[in-house]
Amino acid sequence: MREQLRWAKQHLYTLLILSPLVFGISYMTVSRLAEEAPAWQPSQALGLLMAFAFVFSLIGLSLTRASGEIFHLRRPESVLDTLPVSLNTQLHAALAKRIGRTLIIGALLLIARALFDESNAFASSLVLPLLLFILITSLAEVLAALNWIHWGHTKNGVAAFGALLTVTVSAMLAGLLLISIFRPHGLPVFNHRWLVICGALWATVLYMLARVMHERWRASDIEYAKRLEAGSRVSAFGSRWLEKRFERAVAVELARDLQLTLRAFSSAVYVSLFISLLLLAALATVLMTGLLPAVTSEPSWLDSTWLPAVMAAKIVCVLVCTSLCVLVAVLVAYQLPHFWLERAIGTTGKQMWETKLWYARLVSLPAPVLACLVGMLSGHVPLFYSLPLLCECFWLWWLVSTLSGALAFEVPERPELSLILMISVACMFGLFVSVFWPAGFVIFAMNGIRALTERGQARANFFLQTEGD
Amino acid sequence: MSEHLIRVEGVTKKYGRLLAVNELSLAVSAGEVYALIGANGAGKSTLIRILTGITTADDGKAFICGEDLARRAPQVKRRLGYLPEELFLYNRLTGREYLQLVAGLKDADSDSVLSEIEFFELSAVADKWVGSYSLGMRKKLGLAAAFAGAPDVLVLDEPLNGLDVEMMRKLRLRIEEERTKGRAALVSSHVMSFVERISTEWGIMRGGILVAEGSPQELRARAALLDAPFEDVFFHLAR
Numbered sequence A: 001m002r003e004q005l006r007w008a009k010q011h012l013y014t015l016l017i018l019s020p021l022v023f024g025i026s027y028m029t030v031s032r033l034a035e036e037a038p039a040w041q042p043s044q045a046l047g048l049l050m051a052f053a054f055v056f057s058l059i060g061l062s063l064t065r066a067s068g069e070i071f072h073l074r075r076p077e078s079v080l081d082t083l084p085v086s087l088n089t090q091l092h093a094a095l096a097k098r099i100g101r102t103l104i105i106g107a108l109l110l111i112a113r114a115l116f117d118e119s120n121a122f123a124s125s126l127v128l129p130l131l132l133f134i135l136i137t138s139l140a141e142v143l144a145a146l147n148w149i150h151w152g153h154t155k156n157g158v159a160a161f162g163a164l165l166t167v168t169v170s171a172m173l174a175g176l177l178l179i180s181i182f183r184p185h186g187l188p189v190f191n192h193r194w195l196v197i198c199g200a201l202w203a204t205v206l207y208m209l210a211r212v213m214h215e216r217w218r219a220s221d222i223e224y225a226k227r228l229e230a231g232s233r234v235s236a237f238g239s240r241w242l243e244k245r246f247e248r249a250v251a252v253e254l255a256r257d258l259q260l261t262l263r264a265f266s267s268a269v270y271v272s273l274f275i276s277l278l279l280l281a282a283l284a285t286v287l288m289t290g291l292l293p294a295v296t297s298e299p300s301w302l303d304s305t306w307l308p309a310v311m312a313a314k315i316v317c318v319l320v321c322t323s324l325c326v327l328v329a330v331l332v333a334y335q336l337p338h339f340w341l342e343r344a345i346g347t348t349g350k351q352m353w354e355t356k357l358w359y360a361r362l363v364s365l366p367a368p369v370l371a372c373l374v375g376m377l378s379g380h381v382p383l384f385y386s387l388p389l390l391c392e393c394f395w396l397w398w399l400v401s402t403l404s405g406a407l408a409f410e411v412p413e414r415p416e417l418s419l420i421l422m423i424s425v426a427c428m429f430g431l432f433v434s435v436f437w438p439a440g441f442v443i444f445a446m447n448g449i450r451a452l453t454e455r456g457q458a459r460a461n462f463f464l465q466t467e468g469d
Numbered sequence B: 001m002s003e004h005l006i007r008v009e010g011v012t013k014k015y016g017r018l019l020a021v022n023e024l025s026l027a028v029s030a031g032e033v034y035a036l037i038g039a040n041g042a043g044k045s046t047l048i049r050i051l052t053g054i055t056t057a058d059d060g061k062a063f064i065c066g067e068d069l070a071r072r073a074p075q076v077k078r079r080l081g082y083l084p085e086e087l088f089l090y091n092r093l094t095g096r097e098y099l100q101l102v103a104g105l106k107d108a109d110s111d112s113v114l115s116e117i118e119f120f121e122l123s124a125v126a127d128k129w130v131g132s133y134s135l136g137m138r139k140k141l142g143l144a145a146a147f148a149g150a151p152d153v154l155v156l157d158e159p160l161n162g163l164d165v166e167m168m169r170k171l172r173l174r175i176e177e178e179r180t181k182g183r184a185a186l187v188s189s190h191v192m193s194f195v196e197r198i199s200t201e202w203g204i205m206r207g208g209i210l211v212a213e214g215s216p217q218e219l220r221a222r223a224a225l226l227d228a229p230f231e232d233v234f235f236h237l238a239r
Helices: A002-010 A012-036 A044-061 A063-071 A076-082 A087-116 A124-154 A157-182 A192-229 A248-262 A267-288 A308-325 A327-338 A340-345 A349-363 A366-377 A383-406 A415-435 A439-445 A448-466 B044-051 B095-106 B110-119 B135-147 B165-180 B192-198 B216-223 B230-238
Strands: B004-015 B018-029 B033-038 B059-064 B080-083 B153-157 B184-188 B201-206 B209-214
Touching: A002 A012, A012 A087, A012 A267, A044 A063, A044 A124, A044 A157, A063 A087, A063 A124, A063 A192, A076 A087, A087 A124, A087 A157, A087 A192, A124 A157, A124 A192, A157 A192, A248 A327, A248 A349, A248 B095, A267 A308, A267 A327, A267 A366, A308 A327, A308 A349, A308 A366, A308 A383, A308 A415, A327 A340, A327 A349, A327 A415, A340 B080, A340 B095, A349 A383, A349 A448, A366 A383, A383 A415, A383 A439, A383 A448, A415 A439, A439 A448, B004 B044, B004 B153, B004 B184, B018 B044, B018 B059, B018 B184, B018 B201, B018 B209, B033 B044, B033 B165, B033 B192, B044 B059, B044 B153, B044 B184, B080 B135, B095 B110, B095 B135, B110 B135, B135 B153, B135 B165, B153 B165, B165 B184, B165 B192, B184 B192, B192 B230, B201 B216, B201 B230, B209 B216, B209 B230, B216 B230
Parallel strands: B033 B184, B033 B201, B080 B153, B153 B184
Antiparallel strands: B004 B018, B004 B059, B201 B209
């Protein structure tokens, strides 16, 4: 608890500014989507299937994390194995963590219910099914993780079959509880009260099973769990193909940065990706629901750049580019303790800066394609303007990613300031140029990019020479 | 006079009021292994960080292969193999990827990565995330990175932590082999038996200065402890 409080103290910016911002944008977009979405109601069978699939996915996706929590893989809690702490206490601690995480899902489900349900109310009758849903899902996750590790270790078919059966029953019950939360009167076959009673009994059975399995298997499975974590990894980014385009030092650093991003070096990668997808979903919603002013006359070729649909696609392109490019700041902050290697080997500031510049360009490369694609598929962008729109989006991508990447070493030790700086500069120039694309050339004409390049390289050099202490 | 591959002239480094290294000078020639020993906080790691260009000296100069490090010439640093005491490795890269990164930055032959993986017995774990490595494996990976690209100068800070006896022996033989090839090495370690066997020259540090320097025989003679374990010689001279 103390450790987590200290962590929270160090991440005030994330907790007080970034998270509310992300949640705010998400909430507004989803609520808008909910308002505009047609009143589609799935059939009872489809609803059941969706609910089972959802709970199964939750259990499946949590296998690695849950086994890490149970067996304390690469966690400070591993010290508990050397102390006189009972096995049940360790299981309870892991279960508490699981419940804590599923509680977040439960809260999100409540928000989703409030958004999509016409009655828009948090009825008190929801509390019990929701709590049982959280409890059964968490217990099933723990049980599945225990059995997953045990199966890998012993290949015991009977135990695996039993576990699969138990998890399936758990997913079905949790799915039914989920439906009873979303559609309280949508389960005519099942009595609500009996469902709750069955849920409570099943949760008790699951707990007893998890306890017995944990007691019996932990000692024999813990070593296997540790070995399992060290599975072989495939390199998605070899530096060979990058070396054809870049200097070798830049190529290997770029391959490393892309590899780290693909392996989610920070939760910021998920946040950035999520915001990008949200922005694209928002663009699709805006274009599909007729929110934009209608175009009365046939636009000329030159005027099409200011068509509402084209402008929306360009603005979203800038915002998605920015949200992906700012990963540079997080990456630099993440790499701070590792830069001893560059310092000892003699990498130059120019090479480091160039790496980050191209990193920003490569990670944000899908943005112009996707923004343009959404715009075109909506049917609101005139067909004859598809190619020019793609060119405009690529122009915006080049500008935004260059500006963001060039600022990588402005304040490397303060990622929050670096983020604000990058977002401000990229959005300011990007949005300005999205209104009138030739304006971007002014930045080049005034030697803006050259000055930025020189400054960026000088900052990287300064960082290399001064931050070693 | 033989060529000095490592040379330090009057280097001083302060951290606030703390004088970590005080006007220290030393030189290591080609074909020499210099053992830098001293208690914790004696200034060994600071001196090594200055020698590898990770930090800069407040005063004095450090030369590698005759080139002034203050100029931070990348070509000079590429002739240096460095193992830091505290290894910060990318947990989400595999051992092979990490070594390829180091070889790429040193502009070394990619095949050297394979030979180092084999030498340091990392083949079985080379394609696994570094985050799952044990302390010994991490140390081996750090050593493989230091030796990659056949550097002229080796600077190894506590190379033995976590290594098994077999690997310690292999490392000792490898350092001796590098020495016979005309390379220079500076090794900092607390394991006296190891440094006694590999080194040709000793430097004993205390409070940021070299309190004694010379060949093992010279130091034994100076301490008047000709047959005693070298640990006793060290305590006698470092006092």
